[in-house]
Amino acid sequence: MPCRIDTPDASLSKNRPAGPLPESLAWIEPELEAIRVSGLERPTRMRSGRQGATIDLDGHRLLNFGSNDYLGYAGDVRLSKAASKAACAQGFGAGASPLVSGHSEAHDALEKAISQFLDVEASLIFTSGFAANTATIAALAGPEDYIASDARNHASIIDGCRLAQARVGIYPHRDLSSLDSMLAAATWARRKLIVTDTLFSMDGTIAPLADLSDVAQRHGAILMVDEAHATGVFGIRGSGLVEQAGCASGVHLRVGTLSKALGASGGFVAGHASLIHWLRHKARAWIFSTAHPPAVAAAATRAISLVTTEPGRRHQLLENASEWRSRLRRANVDIGTAEAQIVPIMTGTPESAVAMAAHLASEGFFVPAIRPPSVPHGKSLVRASLSWLHTPHDLARLAEAIGKYSH
Ligand SMILES: Cc1ncc(COP(=O)(O)O)c(C=O)c1O
Structure with missing residues (x-):
């Protein structure tokens, strides 16, 4: 059927898809029913x-x-004020990807604040922690590489591994001897990457970071950790479990989120300056996605200063x-x-x-x-x-x- 062109108001109800689903989507209702009967339907609460x-x-x-x-920073008025001030000064939308013209003064200040907070050379911010994980893993590994991933890792790590199209070995939760044998067997791999949450989001357990960094070193593997639930909570400075475990030099990349203890939104990856500079050329969710609003970056920067002073x-x-x-x-x-x-x-x-x-x-x-x-x-x-x-x-x-x- 040809598309109709109407005035904006008239087009509202006439073109709205309604009634039974078209044949190509007929599988939706049975799938929804299967979700319901297995007790897995999820409400969206308001x-x-x-x-x-x-x-x-x-x-x-x-x-x-x-x-x-x-x-308790998500509802803190000090973050709202920092965001309002930045929105008034710099406008609300970032307007472009960071690589084009979206990287504002507020984003720059946030990257510097993260680097200082974590005591690393450089960091890169993403619109979400999810994007930080998927983009970083897919940049680091490809079909000639091997990724060893903890069985309880977050969905964003799992999706990053899928996107990388690397061979992926899932080691039992925190099981270092399995990890060790898996890495030893991957003699064919161009690069080896170990990836783990530091604080596991579902069961509240903590990864053995110092031992993981030893394993990584023994096998010449890259160690990437996701501090999403640990940032702001652990460590003397509050930067996370890597700081607390005292193994920063053995962890090559630290991903985190600004959306949990920091009460704002967005994700980051932090590490050696050259590695971060390389990611600016390879991390597709950073290159091809509009930067998050400067106001969000300003709120996150404020949150980091609060974590430091409180x-x-x-x-x-x-x-x-x-x-x-x-x-x-x-x-x-x-x-x-x-x-x-x-x-x-x-x-x-x-x-x-x-x-x-x-x-x-x-x-x-x-x-x-x-x-x-x-x-x-x-x-x-x-x-x-x-x-x-x-x-x-x-x-x-x-x-x-x-x-x-x-x-
Ligand atoms: C371990 C872990 N990593 C990454 C993320 C994604 O972070 P964001 O909510 O900022 O996208 C989450 C979110 O729940 C998480 O639990």
Whole structure:
């Protein structure tokens, strides 16, 4: 059928696709039904207002254990002010990719702030942590290369490996001897790359970074780590687990996100100046995508300065998290081997995770259910993300509600 050309208003309803799906899309409804019957349908909840210790979701105010706002900066007015000031001075849109004309003074200041924060030579910012991972991995590795990836790595790492079209070996979670044998067998590879989350986002476990850097060195492999959930939370300066483990010289690339503890948006990769300069020529999501708004960069820069000047937030958070995990373990709640501010409550099936999350919501807590594909089948869980904003009373109430439900 030829396309109609109407006036803007008239075209609104006449051209809107409606009714049954065309034959080419007829598979959608059965797929949706399969998602529903396996307990994997995901609602999109609507938040009103800002992130904080409480959150208003779909009209219900709940104590918020479901955001990655670990230090309470996402709703902090100091970030909003930094963003407003930059938006007024530099306009809102970046207008082009960084390589063309999108790299503003605000982006430049952010890259310098990240490099100083991490104590590295250079860094490169992306519109998201997801883009930073996919673009960096796909730039570093290709069909002649071997990537060894931890079994619990984030989806953005998995997709980066797919995009690279390299041969990928998945080593069991944190299993260094498997990793060692896999790398030893990849004698044919032009380059070897080890890639891992530092703090695993689903089970709250920590990668053995010092040992990983030894393995990388033994095999002449590149070591790339994703600090998404550790940036701002770990280390004396707050730059992450690499800093805390004292193995910065053995880690070649550090990816992070500005969207979690830093309360803003965007991702980064940081390391040797020449490596970062090379990525400016190879990282496609940086080259072919519009830079994020300068206002976002300014807010992230402000957040880094706050992390530096307010270390008490991360110290308090980690202390609270450690006490909370002990409390749950004493109550025989299965939290696996969690060791940070991300605390999973293992349930097993998707249905049991959804039932527990619904029960907790009925008691006034937002603690989301995490199901496949975010976790393997049989490993569904309810994930509590602790924030500096939570008071001891909030934490005690949630522990009590979980304890009661689990027994
Ligand atoms: C481990 C990890 N890496 C990367 C990302 C992606 O970061 P962003 O949300 O900035 O795209 C996430 C997001 O959840 C994550 O958990």
